[in-house]
Amino acid sequence: MKKKVSIKDIARQLGISISTVSFVVNGKAKEKRISDDLTKKVLQLVEELDYKPDALAKSFRTGKTNIIGFLVADISEPFFSGIARFIDEKASQKGYKIIYSSTKNNKNKAIELLQIFQDRHVDGYIIALPEGLEDEVKALTLNQKPVVLFDRYFPELNTDHVIINNEESTYNATKHLVDNGYKHIGFVTIDTIEQQMLDRLKGYELAIKTEGLQESIIKIPYSNSASSIKEISAYFQKEQQLDAVIFAANYICMDGLRSIQRLDLKIPEDLAVVSFDDFELLEFSSPTITAIAQPLEDIAENIMSILLSRLDDQKSEKGHKQVVLPTVLNVRKSSLAQS
Amino acid sequence: MKKKVSIKDIARQLGISISTVSFVVNGKAKEKRISDDLTKKVLQLVEELDYKPDALAKSFRTGKTNIIGFLVADISEPFFSGIARFIDEKASQKGYKIIYSSTKNNKNKAIELLQIFQDRHVDGYIIALPEGLEDEVKALTLNQKPVVLFDRYFPELNTDHVIINNEESTYNATKHLVDNGYKHIGFVTIDTIEQQMLDRLKGYELAIKTEGLQESIIKIPYSNSASSIKEISAYFQKEQQLDAVIFAANYICMDGLRSIQRLDLKIPEDLAVVSFDDFELLEFSSPTITAIAQPLEDIAENIMSILLSRLDDQKSEKGHKQVVLPTVLNVRKSSLAQS
DNA sequence: TGAACAAATTAAATCGGTTTAGGATGTAAT
DNA sequence: ATTACATCCTAAACCGATTTAATTTGTTCA
Numbered sequence: 001m002k003k004k005v006s007i008k009d010i011a012r013q014l015g016i017s018i019s020t021v022s023f024v025v026n027g028k029a030k031e032k033r034i035s036d037d038l039t040k041k042v043l044q045l046v047e048e049l050d051y052k053p054d055a056l057a058k059s060f061r062t063g064k065t066n067i068i069g070f071l072v073a074d075i076s077e078p079f080f081s082g083i084a085r086f087i088d089e090k091a092s093q094k095g096y097k098i099i100y101s102s103t104k105n106n107k108n109k110a111i112e113l114l115q116i117f118q119d120r121h122v123d124g125y126i127i128a129l130p131e132g133l134e135d136e137v138k139a140l141t142l143n144q145k146p147v148v149l150f151d152r153y154f155p156e157l158n159t160d161h162v163i164i165n166n167e168e169s170t171y172n173a174t175k176h177l178v179d180n181g182y183k184h185i186g187f188v189t190i191d192t193i194e195q196q197m198l199d200r201l202k203g204y205e206l207a208i209k210t211e212g213l214q215e216s217i218i219k220i221p222y223s224n225s226a227s228s229i230k231e232i233s234a235y236f237q238k239e240q241q242l243d244a245v246i247f248a249a250n251y252i253c254m255d256g257l258r259s260i261q262r263l264d265l266k267i268p269e270d271l272a273v274v275s276f277d278d279f280e281l282l283e284f285s286s287p288t289i290t291a292i293a294q295p296l297e298d299i300a301e302n303i304m305s306i307l308l309s310r311l312d313d314q315k316s317e318k319g320h321k322q323v324v325l326p327t328v329l330n331v332r333k334s335s336l337a338q339s
Numbered sequence: 340m341k342k343k344v345s346i347k348d349i350a351r352q353l354g355i356s357i358s359t360v361s362f363v364v365n366g367k368a369k370e371k372r373i374s375d376d377l378t379k380k381v382l383q384l385v386e387e388l389d390y391k392p393d394a395l396a397k398s399f400r401t402g403k404t405n406i407i408g409f410l411v412a413d414i415s416e417p418f419f420s421g422i423a424r425f426i427d428e429k430a431s432q433k434g435y436k437i438i439y440s441s442t443k444n445n446k447n448k449a450i451e452l453l454q455i456f457q458d459r460h461v462d463g464y465i466i467a468l469p470e471g472l473e474d475e476v477k478a479l480t481l482n483q484k485p486v487v488l489f490d491r492y493f494p495e496l497n498t499d500h501v502i503i504n505n506e507e508s509t510y511n512a513t514k515h516l517v518d519n520g521y522k523h524i525g526f527v528t529i530d531t532i533e534q535q536m537l538d539r540l541k542g543y544e545l546a547i548k549t550e551g552l553q554e555s556i557i558k559i560p561y562s563n564s565a566s567s568i569k570e571i572s573a574y575f576q577k578e579q580q581l582d583a584v585i586f587a588a589n590y591i592c593m594d595g596l597r598s599i600q601r602l603d604l605k606i607p608e609d610l611a612v613v614s615f616d617d618f619e620l621l622e623f624s625s626p627t628i629t630a631i632a633q634p635l636e637d638i639a640e641n642i643m644s645i646l647l648s649r650l651d652d653q654k655s656e657k658g659h660k661q662v663v664l665p666t667v668l669n670v671r672k673s674s675l676a677q678s
Numbered sequence: 679t680g681a682a683c684a685a686a687t688t689a690a691a692t693c694g695g696t697t698t699a700g701g702a703t704g705t706a707a708t
Numbered sequence: 709a710t711t712a713c714a715t716c717c718t719a720a721a722c723c724g725a726t727t728t729a730a731t732t733t734g735t736t737c738a
Contacts, residue, residue: 006693006694006695007694007695008694008695016717017717017718017719018694018696018718018719019696019697019717019718019719019720020716020717020718022695022696022697023696023697023717032716032717033714033715033716033717034716035715035716036715038716038717052458053694053695054693054694054695055458055459055460055694056395056398056399056402056404056460056694057399057692057693057695057723058694058695058696058698059395059398059399060395060396060398060399060693060694060695060696060723060724060725061694061695061696061697061722061723062695062696062723063395063723065395067438074424074425075420075423075424075427076417076420076421076423077420078415078417078420080420081414081415081416081417081419081420081423082415084414084415084420084439085413085414085415085441087414088414088439088440088441089441092440092452092455097438097440097455097459098438098439099406099437099438100423100427100439101431101436102424102428103429104425113431116431116436119391119394120394120395120436121394121395163364194688196702237686254619254623258624261623278716280593281618281620281623281624282594283620284596284600284620284623284624285620285623285624285625286624286625345723345724345725346724346725347724347725355687355688355726356687356688356689357688357725357726358687358688358689358690358727359686359687359688361725361726361727362687362726362727365726371686371687372685373686373687374684374685374686374687377686377687392724392725393724395723395725395726396693396723396724396725396726397724397725397726398725399693399694399695399723399724399725400693400724400725400726400727401693401725401726420684449689456738481705622736626692630738
């Protein structure tokens, strides 16, 4: 293994100073008035020896690591791993790499992880916030490094973020159920102050009100799958009049389906189902289940485009970029009774 | 924002040299014969000012980044994202972080990504190999940085790796079908030289032979989902006698189920199904489907334990650690006819 | 008294770049 | 011949740690 070529090697071989090499390599030849002649010679030797500036030395000197910190509740959830994949794709194209960690919705762990990201000098942050991290994130945003939130956001906190139109999505989904003849539509969500969940609830409530129907909501205190299945089952047994239900998120839907299975209810004869978040399972369960799908790639694309613009330029456009993307209602016929 | 405390600040405030501070902070006080008295003073001030050595400076000087490169086909696949989650957990506990990328099974991309990892001075590699990367990985292993392979491996290449007992797994699964009265068992795999796929096939063949049955194998040239569904459907139509089938991997199973759906076959009356790789879908589809489950956490644990032992010590145990883990056959009654 | 040695600490090199302030050279103008 | 000004390039500081090779001081022993 031959050892790496350093800037000194280039300088020595050409009998010039390392400053000159540095300028040329960093494309500042013109600006620093290095002659075209010499510039060419340097570039040629750089090519020939395959010289690449050492990433560590560069990072050390400039403070820029070209690493982005990616913080989510759980990287193994399909929504997050899907985002992770696209984020990496876009980031890699621009020379950035992602380090990630899962907070498990644990506030202290999240704080610790943010600290680790900071200690490692990440250039920017992409975060799906756990509850109660307002202050830390606020501090981060004041910390000169760009922060882009997604999935969840704080309305009071003026940040860059990319979210979906949660309210409109559940409004439409509810409307869709109504249009298909359902009159007693339930809504299963969790007991939380997470904004995106509140918005989803709001959309449901608005639609129910608009349609002059009766709302039926359960907010389960989410701790684990077993207990939430219990809660949801109890809810279904109490609310016998229900003919349809909307689950407000991926994991709630899973537990909901388990409850339905357990109670031996038939979809959609006993209960029509719509899930917030679409995933493969819904397409394969029989019957297949209608779902609100988030546009993963679009979300990732927007996150990265905001982040990169904050990173690359000093443009530092004032004001924050807040993107709200539409969802798609993947209607799967068999999850609704044919009317 | 107060600026960071550096080693100089500590030294200056105590009127001592930075060397001394460095020794104490790195636990070399005894070894370097720093007096207990001074040692205590230094530690106290370090605590008080919350001094933490700058990670970049340290990395630059030592060449150690505490970053591990994680290379897989697609981070958004449940198997890989599951591993990713556990890997991160274990790594974080030891002060390491993971950067990842997806090769999309593209050889050139993989080579490029390995180069990027190298350029960024990762301390070690965790790789699920794409085809045709023998030479690059071999070069890597000679390159002083530890490499742990998982999922796939090269029999000719003497590396550290963590895999599952593929052959035994399919052998047992096949046996399980036979024990349940199935006589015409098909095997759907891809046309590849990936070792783990070959091993899975071998297990099936061995069981069929042992039982004195007739084998029926299709190796589809995997390019995309649509074409593979076509292939599998054609296979099912040609092999009318089949009463059971084993899909050799996650994504093959997905396409297989789609084919079954399309042909309107009933599981398990028309065709019993066993999947290599277990995932949520299989538990929820009706009927639920029996699957060979890989022990994600166990795999991750073994990968990290090997990698960390290579990283931490100069022990450099000669010889390579090759771990083969057992799988679990998650038997789900309804996917097999009750006999 | 001073040679030998141990104990405690430090100066300075180093890692590989970036960047600032200035030096050397040549040419044009006075 | 001196000044003035470009043009082209470089010396050296610096980023914040680790580590090697001394240096200082004190003690012991012949």
